[in-house]
Every structure is written in C-alpha cells, then in structure tokens.
Amino acid sequence: MKNMDNSNKGIFLGIGFAVLVGVVAFVFSSDNAMEKTHSVVNRKKAKHLFKNKMHGGKKSSKVVDKLSDEEINSLMGTVSKVKDIENSLSDVSSDFKEFFNDKVKDAKKALK
Structure with missing residues (x-):
C-alpha cells in the first residue's frame, strides 16, 4: 500500500508539473502572439x-x-500622438470660435 502511495504521488507530481509547464508555455506564447x-x-x-x-x-x-x-510601432505611436494633438487643437479652435461669437453678440447688444 505504501508503494502504491509513492507511485501515485509521483504520477500526480508529474501531471502537476506537466500542467504547470503547459500553463507557463501558454502564457508566454499568448503574450508573444498578442505582440506579433x-x-x-x-x-x-x-x-x-x-x-x-x-x-x-x-x-x-x-x-x-x-x-x-x-x-512600425514607433511610427504608429507618433501618428496617434499627432491625431491627439490635432483633436486638441480642433477643440481649442472650436472653443475660441464660440467665445468669439459670444463676445460679438455681447458687443452687438451693448451697441443697441
């Protein structure tokens, strides 16, 4: 009976080790696959x-x-940053346009 327990432990340790190696290999390969x-x-x-x-x-x-x-990743990162700057400038110019239109309306009211 004691012999069987030792052989079962060995089998379970082997299976556990194989599962662990498989999980580690999967994690590394999936990171590699995602990067690729x-x-x-x-x-x-x-x-x-x-x-x-x-x-x-x-x-x-x-x-x-x-x-x-x-x-390629660097190039696309730069393109992304340029798009962000472009969007920011668009927002600022839109805000400035609204501000300027409000001031023109205020000036027209003051002149009446």
Missing part, C-alpha cells in the same frame, strides 16, 4: 496610412515592409 498580432495590425495601418493619406504607391508599401516591428 499587434505588430501585424500596425503594419497594415501604416500601409493604409501611406497609401490613402499620403497617396503612396507600391514603393511606399515596400518601404513599410522593410521597417522593423519596433519602427
């Missing part, structure tokens, strides 16, 4: 950006293909 997927998506976005927004052709697509994943 993110890079592929950014590369597609960069190609779209050059083709449609900058009126590029096949040469621009080839240039994007030659960039590393890190360079």
Whole structure:
C-alpha cells in the first residue's frame, strides 16, 4: 500500500508539473502572439496610412515592409500622438470660435 502511495504521488507530481509547464508555455506564447498580432495590425495601418493619406504607391508599401516591428510601432505611436494633438487643437479652435461669437453678440447688444 505504501508503494502504491509513492507511485501515485509521483504520477500526480508529474501531471502537476506537466500542467504547470503547459500553463507557463501558454502564457508566454499568448503574450508573444498578442505582440506579433499587434505588430501585424500596425503594419497594415501604416500601409493604409501611406497609401490613402499620403497617396503612396507600391514603393511606399515596400518601404513599410522593410521597417522593423519596433519602427512600425514607433511610427504608429507618433501618428496617434499627432491625431491627439490635432483633436486638441480642433477643440481649442472650436472653443475660441464660440467665445468669439459670444463676445460679438455681447458687443452687438451693448451697441443697441
């Protein structure tokens, strides 16, 4: 009976270790897969950006293909920051326009 308990412990330890290795491998591979997927998506976005927004052709697509994943991610991060600045400026100009229109209305009322 004692022999059987030791062999069962060994089996359970082996199974537990195999499960642990599987979980660790899954976590690392899923992080790696997510990072690769993110890079592929950014590369597609960069190609779209050059083709449609900058009126590029096949040469621009080839240039994007030659960039590393890190360079693509950096490029798309910069594009994102520029869009954020653009949106902020749009908000500020809209606020300024409203402020100016209010002041013109106030001035017209004061002149009446």
